[in-house]
Amino acid sequence: MEKTVVLVKPDALQRGLVGEIIQRFERKGMKLVGIKMITFDDETLDEWYEHHKGKDFFADLKKFMTWTPIVVMVWQGLDGIATVRKIVGTTKGREAESGSIRGDFGMSGQQNLIHASDSPESAKKEIKLIFDKDEVFEYESASECLIYSKEETKS
Numbered sequence: 001m002e003k004t005v006v007l008v009k010p011d012a013l014q015r016g017l018v019g020e021i022i023q024r025f026e027r028k029g030m031k032l033v034g035i036k037m038i039t040f041d042d043e044t045l046d047e048w049y050e051h052h053k054g055k056d057f058f059a060d061l062k063k064f065m066t067w068t069p070i071v072v073m074v075w076q077g078l079d080g081i082a083t084v085r086k087i088v089g090t091t092k093g094r095e096a097e098s099g100s101i102r103g104d105f106g107m108s109g110q111q112n113l114i115h116a117s118d119s120p121e122s123a124k125k126e127i128k129l130i131f132d133k134d135e136v137f138e139y140e141s142a143s144e145c146l147i148y149s150k151e152e153t154k155s
Helices: 010-014 018-028 042-048 058-065 080-088 101-105 120-130
Strands: 002-008 031-038 070-077 114-116
Touching: 002 018, 002 080, 002 120, 010 018, 010 058, 010 070, 018 031, 018 070, 018 080, 018 101, 042 058, 042 120, 070 080, 080 101, 080 114
Parallel strands: none
Antiparallel strands: 002 070, 002 114, 031 070
C-alpha cells in the first residue's frame, strides 16, 4: 500500500472545506493513517517549496501558507499517490475536472485549496518533514476487505 501526503491549505480551511475533503478520500476507500493541524515554520517552507525558491511569487506563497494553520494528512491505498491526485484535480481550479476537489471548489491556480504528493520520493520526504514516526499509524481497517479484492492485497 502506498502512502501520500495531503495538505489542506489556508484557503480551504477558511472556507470550511476540511470535512468535505476528508470525506472524499474516505468515500473512495483511502485509509487515513496520519492527521494533524500545524503552522509551517519558515525553515520547513523553504525545504517544502525549494523548487520555487528565487521565483517572484515565493515570498507571497510563504505568506499565504502561514496565514492560518493547515491540516496535514497521510493517506494510504493501492496506487495511493495517483488515486489522491485524481481526486484532487489539476492545479488550476477553473481547469480542473468536475468531480475533483479543485474542479468543484476552486477557481485559482495559486489558491488551489490542497496539495498532494506527486511521487513516492516526494511523499517520503514530505512525511519526514511533517510527521514523527509515532504519528503515522499502521492498522487494519474493517472495510479493507470491501474495498480491495484478496488478489490486490497479496503483496
